[in-house]
Amino acid sequence: MRTPVIAGNWKLFKTIGEATSLVSELKPLVAGATGVEIVVAPVFTALSRVADIAAGSNVQVAAQDCFWKEEGAYTGEVAPKLLKDAGCSHVIIGHSERRQFFGETDQTVNNKAKAALDAGLTAIVCVGETLAEREAGVTFAVIGKQVKEGLAGLSVDNLARVIVAYEPVWAIGTGKTASDEQAQEVHASIRALIGELFGTSAAAELRILYGGSVKPDNVKGLMTQADIDGALVGGASLVAESFAAIVNYGA
Numbered sequence: 001m002r003t004p005v006i007a008g009n010w011k012l013f014k015t016i017g018e019a020t021s022l023v024s025e026l027k028p029l030v031a032g033a034t035g036v037e038i039v040v041a042p043v044f045t046a047l048s049r050v051a052d053i054a055a056g057s058n059v060q061v062a063a064q065d066c067f068w069k070e071e072g073a074y075t076g077e078v079a080p081k082l083l084k085d086a087g088c089s090h091v092i093i094g095h096s097e098r099r100q101f102f103g104e105t106d107q108t109v110n111n112k113a114k115a116a117l118d119a120g121l122t123a124i125v126c127v128g129e130t131l132a133e134r135e136a137g138v139t140f141a142v143i144g145k146q147v148k149e150g151l152a153g154l155s156v157d158n159l160a161r162v163i164v165a166y167e168p169v170w171a172i173g174t175g176k177t178a179s180d181e182q183a184q185e186v187h188a189s190i191r192a193l194i195g196e197l198f199g200t201s202a203a204a205e206l207r208i209l210y211g212g213s214v215k216p217d218n219v220k221g222l223m224t225q226a227d228i229d230g231a232l233v234g235g236a237s238l239v240a241e242s243f244a245a246i247v248n249y250g251a
């Protein structure tokens with residue numbers, strides 16, 4: 001009953017020309033994909049051009065971050081409504097790289113999630129533990145705090161436009177995927193917590209994506225897990241064939 005979502009996070013890769021080529025190559029490769037939502041997240045400068053090319057196809061466009069104010073003297077920031085204006089339907093919020101290198105906290109994640117939802121975007125809210133946290137046995141506590149504080153104050157209605165992405169930091173860009181079981185147990189804990197916070201039907205409907213070295217050869221195993229509803233893909237989303245193979249995992 002939960003439609004899977006396969007999202008490609010292009011991170012800080014690709015010029016406008018490269019990004020438009022990639023989405024143009026991708027479209028025919030995924031045109032036959034049904035029962036799955038497809039999202040790509042280029043850099044800010046390529047958003048509007050990629051969105052123009054994706055328009056009318058089954059590929060949707062996400063930004064990789066946003067600010068929480070609509071406008072004002074905030075040099076360098078981009079407001080959610082401007083992302084909509086550029087053709088985005090989604091925005092990634094609180095990616096671990098932003099938490100690690102740009103000082104994002106659960107509070108800024110919460111501010112951004114609320115602003116994105118208010119602007120009518122779907123928010124892909126990322127959570128994940130570091131290797132040190134996993135080894136210290138605090139994975140569930142860390143994820144629980146990120147979920148609780150990142151989604152604090154949202155209404156059940158707004159939660160319908162939230163997608164949570166569980167990305168263990170130690171699995172990002174390392175080629176080390178969490179095992180299907182390791183991912184599943186964290187996803188199940190997130191769904192249980194959402195049930196406590198927002199009710200069981202909101203929890204049953206929430207899509208929870210796994211991210212961290214997802215490739216064409218490991219996506220199937222992950223997707224067979226009960227609480228894994230899709231993938232947030234980094235490296236393998238930069239090549240049309242490999243991202244399409246992940247989108248078409250069920251074909």
Ligand code: 13P
Pocket residue numbers: 009095167171172173174175211212213214232233234235236
């Ligand atoms: P990789 O797929 O390159 O490990 O990146 C995952 C990620 O961070 C997606 O947001």
